[in-house]
Amino acid sequence: MTYQVPTTAQDSASPRKPRGLRRLLGRQRNVSVIALKDISLVVNRGESVGIIGRNGSGKSTLMKLINGRVPPTAGAVYASSRPTLLGVSAALVPDLSGHENIVLGCLAMGMTRAEIDRKYEDIVSVSGLAESIGLPMRTYSSGMAARLQFAIATAVDTEILLIDEALNTGDDQFKDRTKAKMDELREKAGCVFLVSHSLDTIREMCSRVLWLDDGEIIMDGDPVEVIKWYRTFTKYLSAGDRVLALKTRRRMINNLKVPAVLARESGRRSSA
Numbered sequence: 655m656t657y658q659v660p661t662t663a664q665d666s667a668s669p670r671k672p673r674g675l676r677r678l679l680g681r682q683r684n685v686s687v688i689a690l691k692d693i694s695l696v697v698n699r700g701e702s703v704g705i706i707g708r709n710g711s712g713k714s715t716l717m718k719l720i721n722g723r724v725p726p727t728a729g730a731v732y733a734s735s736r737p738t739l740l741g742v743s744a745a746l747v748p749d750l751s752g753h754e755n756i757v758l759g760c761l762a763m764g765m766t767r768a769e770i771d772r773k774y775e776d777i778v779s780v781s782g783l784a785e786s787i788g789l790p791m792r793t794y795s796s797g798m799a800a801r802l803q804f805a806i807a808t809a810v811d812t813e814i815l816l817i818d819e820a821l822n823t824g825d826d827q828f829k830d831r832t833k834a835k836m837d838e839l840r841e842k843a844g845c846v847f848l849v850s851h852s853l854d855t856i857r858e859m860c861s862r863v864l865w866l867d868d869g870e871i872i873m874d875g876d877p878v879e880v881i882k883w884y885r886t887f888t889k890y891l892s893a894g895d896r897v898l899a900l901k902t903r904r905r906m907i908n909n910l911k912v913p914a915v916l917a918r919e920s921g922r923r924s925s926a
């Protein structure tokens with residue numbers, strides 16, 4: 655997956671001196687940023703997949719690809735239904751109350767008024783905001799806003815849920831409720847993807863973990879094992895030992911088992 659980014663950096667290769675504004679801004683041209691390199695994975699019903707990795711490793715890009723928000727520049731993503739992407743930046747309206755935002759958010763996700771009425775109490779209960787639900791959202795802390803957003807997003811009957819960093823702002827009580835909600839979603843034969851820098855959250859919530867680095871899958875498997883090796887890698891980096899860090903990275907990639915991706919014609923879900 656490659657992004658095309660316009661840049662105004664001076665073109666040192668050009669012998670011609672730019673004039674005026676062009677000189678000030680430099681020559682505009684596109685540079686390619688490779689966000690994901692040739693990755694391949696298959697996720698089955700009932701799995702909750704944590705995605706970890708350093709800043710810029712490609713986690714959010716992978717979520718946007720799975721969701722269909724950005725099209726892949728090569729390869730394809732196949733899903734059995736349209737995934738729902740829950741991100742902390744999704745728009746709720748600060749001047750409206752929690753109650754009004756629930757109605758608005760649910761309507762935006764395609765729910766009917768009858769469905770909203772049926773699910774309203776559950777949404778408020780998951781958010782844990784019963785006492786503040788009549789107050790404008792701008793009076794909420796960022797953690798409270800994230801809780802409301804999580805409760806709204808998970809109310810929709812979605813088979814594939816993508817969560818990008820939304821769980822890290824909640825307190826311990828909320829974490830218990832989100833875990834219960836995620837278990838419920840998995841039991842409904844769906845699957846959940848969770849991006850987070852909180853390794854504890856990932857270990858508690860996920861049945862499988864992907865470690866991404868520099869656009870590549872480094873490890874894919876048991877949460878405890880993947881987190882252990884990711885911690886070892888970041889520890890070496892923090893200590894300035896790039897050689898050991900890269901050795902660890904290479905060793906993990908060499909052990910990686912790339913899944914057999916079935917052709918679309920087979921009728922089975924697959925991704926590339």
Ligand SMILES: Nc1ncnc2c1ncn2[C@@H]1O[C@H](COP(=O)(O)OP(=O)(O)OP(=O)(O)O)[C@@H](O)[C@H]1O
Nearest residue numbers: 657659687688689708709710711712713714715716
């Ligand atoms: N819209 C965009 N246009 C251009 N480049 C982008 C865009 N979004 C992401 N990138 C680049 O793609 C790479 C992967 O970014 P991405 O946001 O997927 O990483 P991330 O693992 O989610 O990072 P973080 O942990 O910091 O949120 C980075 O090099 C980033 O600069």
